[in-house]
Amino acid sequence: MTGSKCFLRWAALFCVALLSISAARSAAVKAPAAQRIVAIGGAITETLYALGQEQKIVGVDTTSLYPPHALRDKPNVGYFRAFSVEGVLSLKPTLVIAAESAGPPDSLKLLQDSKVAIARLPDAFTAAGVEAKIKLIGHLAQADAAAATLAETVSRGFSEVNARRAKVSGRTRVLFIIAMQSGRPIVAGRSTAADAMIGLAGGLNVAADFSGYKPMNDESILAAAPDVIVMMANGNRPSNAQIFQLPAFKATPAAAHQRLVALDGLYLLGFGPRTPQACEDLLSAFYPGVK
Amino acid sequence: MTVPIVAARNITYAVGDKILVEDVTVTLERGRLTAVIGPNGAGKSTLLRILAGELTSNSGNVRYLDQDVRSLSAWQLALRRAVMAQTTRLAFAFSVKEIAALGIDSLGRRASREARQALVATALEKADVGHLADRIYQTLSGGEQQRVQFARALTQLWAGQSIKRDQALLLDEPIAHLDMRHQLALMDAARAQARDGVAVLVTIHDLNLAAAYADHLLVLNRGRLVAQGRPHEVLTSRLLAEVFGVDAGIGEAPPGAVFVLPHRHAERRAPGSGTNPKPDH
Amino acid sequence: MTRVSVPASRAWRIRARPERRLRAILLFPVLAVALAALTILAIGRGPLVIAPVDIIDILVRAAQGVDQSSSREALVVLDIRLPRILLAVVIGANLAVSGALMQSLFRNPLADPGIIGVSAGAALAAAGVIVVGDKYLPGALPFASLPIAAFAGALIAVLILYLIATRGRETSVATLLLAGIALGALAGAIIGFLTFVADDRQLRDLTFWSLGSLGGATWDKVAALTPPFVLLLVALPFLGRGLNALSIGEAEAFYLGISVQRLKAAIVALAALATGASVAAAGIIGFVGIVVPQLLRLVLGPDHRFLLPACALLGPALLLAADTCARTLAAPAELPIGILTAGIGAPFFLWLLLRRPAGFDT
Numbered sequence: 001m002t003g004s005k006c007f008l009r010w011a012a013l014f015c016v017a018l019l020s021i022s023a024a025r026s027a028a029v030k031a032p033a034a035q036r037i038v039a040i041g042g043a044i045t046e047t048l049y050a051l052g053q054e055q056k057i058v059g060v061d062t063t064s065l066y067p068p069h070a071l072r073d074k075p076n077v078g079y080f081r082a083f084s085v086e087g088v089l090s091l092k093p094t095l096v097i098a099a100e101s102a103g104p105p106d107s108l109k110l111l112q113d114s115k116v117a118i119a120r121l122p123d124a125f126t127a128a129g130v131e132a133k134i135k136l137i138g139h140l141a142q143a144d145a146a147a148a149t150l151a152e153t154v155s156r157g158f159s160e161v162n163a164r165r166a167k168v169s170g171r172t173r174v175l176f177i178i179a180m181q182s183g184r185p186i187v188a189g190r191s192t193a194a195d196a197m198i199g200l201a202g203g204l205n206v207a208a209d210f211s212g213y214k215p216m217n218d219e220s221i222l223a224a225a226p227d228v229i230v231m232m233a234n235g236n237r238p239s240n241a242q243i244f245q246l247p248a249f250k251a252t253p254a255a256a257h258q259r260l261v262a263l264d265g266l267y268l269l270g271f272g273p274r275t276p277q278a279c280e281d282l283l284s285a286f287y288p289g290v291k
Numbered sequence: 292m293t294v295p296i297v298a299a300r301n302i303t304y305a306v307g308d309k310i311l312v313e314d315v316t317v318t319l320e321r322g323r324l325t326a327v328i329g330p331n332g333a334g335k336s337t338l339l340r341i342l343a344g345e346l347t348s349n350s351g352n353v354r355y356l357d358q359d360v361r362s363l364s365a366w367q368l369a370l371r372r373a374v375m376a377q378t379t380r381l382a383f384a385f386s387v388k389e390i391a392a393l394g395i396d397s398l399g400r401r402a403s404r405e406a407r408q409a410l411v412a413t414a415l416e417k418a419d420v421g422h423l424a425d426r427i428y429q430t431l432s433g434g435e436q437q438r439v440q441f442a443r444a445l446t447q448l449w450a451g452q453s454i455k456r457d458q459a460l461l462l463d464e465p466i467a468h469l470d471m472r473h474q475l476a477l478m479d480a481a482r483a484q485a486r487d488g489v490a491v492l493v494t495i496h497d498l499n500l501a502a503a504y505a506d507h508l509l510v511l512n513r514g515r516l517v518a519q520g521r522p523h524e525v526l527t528s529r530l531l532a533e534v535f536g537v538d539a540g541i542g543e544a545p546p547g548a549v550f551v552l553p554h555r556h557a558e559r560r561a562p563g564s565g566t567n568p569k570p571d572h
Numbered sequence: 573m574t575r576v577s578v579p580a581s582r583a584w585r586i587r588a589r590p591e592r593r594l595r596a597i598l599l600f601p602v603l604a605v606a607l608a609a610l611t612i613l614a615i616g617r618g619p620l621v622i623a624p625v626d627i628i629d630i631l632v633r634a635a636q637g638v639d640q641s642s643s644r645e646a647l648v649v650l651d652i653r654l655p656r657i658l659l660a661v662v663i664g665a666n667l668a669v670s671g672a673l674m675q676s677l678f679r680n681p682l683a684d685p686g687i688i689g690v691s692a693g694a695a696l697a698a699a700g701v702i703v704v705g706d707k708y709l710p711g712a713l714p715f716a717s718l719p720i721a722a723f724a725g726a727l728i729a730v731l732i733l734y735l736i737a738t739r740g741r742e743t744s745v746a747t748l749l750l751a752g753i754a755l756g757a758l759a760g761a762i763i764g765f766l767t768f769v770a771d772d773r774q775l776r777d778l779t780f781w782s783l784g785s786l787g788g789a790t791w792d793k794v795a796a797l798t799p800p801f802v803l804l805l806v807a808l809p810f811l812g813r814g815l816n817a818l819s820i821g822e823a824e825a826f827y828l829g830i831s832v833q834r835l836k837a838a839i840v841a842l843a844a845l846a847t848g849a850s851v852a853a854a855g856i857i858g859f860v861g862i863v864v865p866q867l868l869r870l871v872l873g874p875d876h877r878f879l880l881p882a883c884a885l886l887g888p889a890l891l892l893a894a895d896t897c898a899r900t901l902a903a904p905a906e907l908p909i910g911i912l913t914a915g916i917g918a919p920f921f922l923w924l925l926l927r928r929p930a931g932f933d934t
Contacts, residue, residue, distance in 0.1 A: 063772060178776065181780060182853075183790065186776065189905065210902070216904055217618075217905070217906050219618050220619040220903055222644065238714070242715060247655075248652065250651070343827060365830055365832070366830075376824060382676070383681065385875075389873070447827075
């Protein structure tokens with residue numbers, strides 16, 4: 001993940017997306033047919049459903065875990081970093097909406113060469129990024145009005161979070177664990193979706209000394225003294241007791257007060273329509289007293 | 292007559308349906324140098340490996356004195372016989388001295404360090420590789436490597452002597468890669484071991500050396516023992532023609548010693564299995 | 573007797589330096605001191621700065637049995653650094669000695685401790701637990717479940733290979749090698765499939781598991797690794813002679829009085845236990861098992877009676893040095909240790925291949 005990129009790039013991509021879609025639309029004008037969209041990226045699928053455009057979706061990727069029935073109802077084109085070109089083409093899409101990190105590049109190029117309209121959505125881990133993403137997806141799916149409403153809701157949600165965050169005094173130290181196999185914590189540093197979420201919820205990422213998701217040294221975790229541990233709830237995550245027994249966590253304030261938050265991965269890191277709610281949840285966990 | 296050191300009775304060995312050694316009965320006697328001759332593929336090395344206890348015959352048995360070879364463990368066998376195999380490829384850069392010392396490392400645990408070193412040095416001298424003692428084995432020529440292996444076999448034999456008398460020394464084509472002087476030197480050394488009471492078995496392609504050194508000659512052809520006895524009794528023009536498929540004159544220089552003088556290839560003769568009298572690998 | 577004369581300039585190259593034994597006598601104290609020094613360094617260095625006086629104080633009190641559970645420094649020294657150092661020592665020795673054993677068994681200096689299917693079996697079991705276990709096993713799995721599965725996978729893989737390679741009462745080393753390659757390919761294919769069906773988080777787990785790390789060391793892991801390690805150390809004095817004989821060939825080793833089949837079974841079992849436990853605890857750590865025995869053969873010669881104990885000293889020293897770098901260089905993040913051992917090991921290995929004189933291609 002590349003993290004929050006500058007707005008210029010985001011705007012440029014927006015233009016490119018609009019251009020490619022205008023080409024697709026002019027074709028649609030000649031032969032007015034229903035849109036057939038393949039969504040490659042969990043947040044994209046989620047947004048299309050939220051906009052009430054699910055009837056236009058003809059295929060999704062394996063990370064499209066919300067709403068839960070999306071993967072049951074729609075054909076699966078594979079993992080978004082390694083989707084199948086032929087699988088996508090066989091669905092005869094008029095439009096492919098893919099996350100920035102979707103790939104591999106060769107597959108995307110192949111799709112372009114086969115004259116399928118593709119829109120790439122940048123990963124922008126900000127409130128503005130989420131709103132822009134919703135509007136762009138809405139525009140692509142010819143649901144501008146619904147998108148405007150949804151973006152408005154999301155924007156309001158973020159404002160509420162901001163208002164709550166303003167009341168916070170002192171900053172809770174947060175450690176975000178993305179994987180914990182064999183008791184070895186892999187931790188979110190800066191320039192990650194997790195780091196952005198911690199920031200939005202008013203926390204302080206104690207692993208901001210490095211960027212990306214990396215294994216963190218046991219005694220550095222101890223030295224960082226996190227107040228709260230955040231994890232993803234997916235799969236068989238270790239129990240709180242198991243984690244707080246480890247030497248790296250035993251003497252942290254988090255262990256002392258048993259503070260560990262586990263939330264669904266896509267909800268927490270998807271930067272989609274539910275993100276303001278996820279921020280609220282985190283904020284409540286970080287600052288229980290702040291209403 | 293005393294019990295032979297090694298006695299094989301009616302041994303047959305087959306791999307799949309290919310019979311390599313068929314119904315062979317031989318004995319290795321104390322103080323006797325036995326030479327095995329025969330064309331390529333006659334079963335000479337297989338016989339030697341069966342006698343050494345490495346291969347187990349399908350039928351028949353091999354006894355070391357009064358014990359069946361199958362009842363002896365690897366180290367018990369190592370005390371009773373030393374073996375020099377045809378070719379030995381080494382995995383790591385051992386020195387000549389270290390290779391020769393393997394013979395005593397396995398057996399002579401109780402001997403002092405000095406005694407062991409002296410024994411290795413003597414064996415190396417005996418094989419005329421004393422001057423190569425600190426060389427890396429892989430850097431030696433084929434003949435030199437063969438002499439080092441001989442030295443190793445001697446070391447093992449002597450290390451075992453402190454514990455067990457009545458030993459056998461089994462040499463599989465020990466002179467294949469040697470020059471003439473070292474061929475004679477090695478055969479001399481082998482015979483000296485026999486004179487010291489060891490039962491020595493040598494597989495060999497040079498019929499003249501076999502005739503000159505052997506007390507007892509075994510002739511193998513297609514896995515069967517076709518003749519045995521004293522060299523001048525066994526080596527006849529007819530046998531050479533039948534077994535080796537060559538036409539050769541047999542001369543008798545001093546009484547009792549024979550030499551072979553090949554003069555014409557015997558293509559049209561009743562064929563033996565082999566046609567190449569040169570040593571193989 | 574005409575003697576082969578060797579030109580003086582070339583002589584040193586092809587002679588085993590007669591002082592090999594002397595070198596061994598000198599090298600052992602040097603290695604022991606180096607390992608001790610590295611241990612002291614490792615216990616003193618870390619992202620959290622603790623004064624040497626305090627460390628000594630903590631250790632002395634711990635030795636006296638004083639309860640220091642309330643001290644953060646004591647926790648770092650006693651529960652984080654110390655088990656990790658011991659883990660590095662044990663795993664370093666396991667890998668280096670197992671590497672030497674495998675190289676002797678296969679009579680090939682390039683054999684790796686995982687060659688008998690240990691790594692493939694462990695990786696397959698780990699991938700299975702991460703991907704399949706995640707879906708079908710209920711509730712929170714204890715941290716120990718993955719290492720236990722990996723260890724079991726390693727042993728099962730070795731057992732299958734051993735049974736395939738053993739006909740009658742004889743194990744064919746060549747079949748062992750070939751079957752190992754086939755089993756590795758099969759395991760790779762299944763892991764590939766599991767990777768295909770894995771989700772984002774499982775993929776990350778898989779990747780970080782296979783990179784190898786001594787992070788997350790606990791006294792429990794040290795305790796679990798101790799029995800195979802002790803078994804290996806106890807067996808060492810009984811293996812040297814047999815391995816030396818095995819170096820000149822299986823038949824020759826038998827002629828020299830070695831029970832070859834028993835030796836082979838013992839080597840495979842010891843290496844499987846030691847490597848399997850190490851891989852299970854720390855993932856796949858490359859090159860220690862190849863580089864350490866190679867380096868020591870250059871210095872000491874191939875005599876296993878010196879080589880194996882030297883491996884048990886240099887292996888820990890190398891891994892401890894690499895791990896100390898891994899946890900301090902990029903602090904607070906950690907470099908995967910495989911990167912460091914391979915980073916040191918691969919260039920060394922290439923250099924070794926380049927300077928290998930002709931005639932050593934066995």
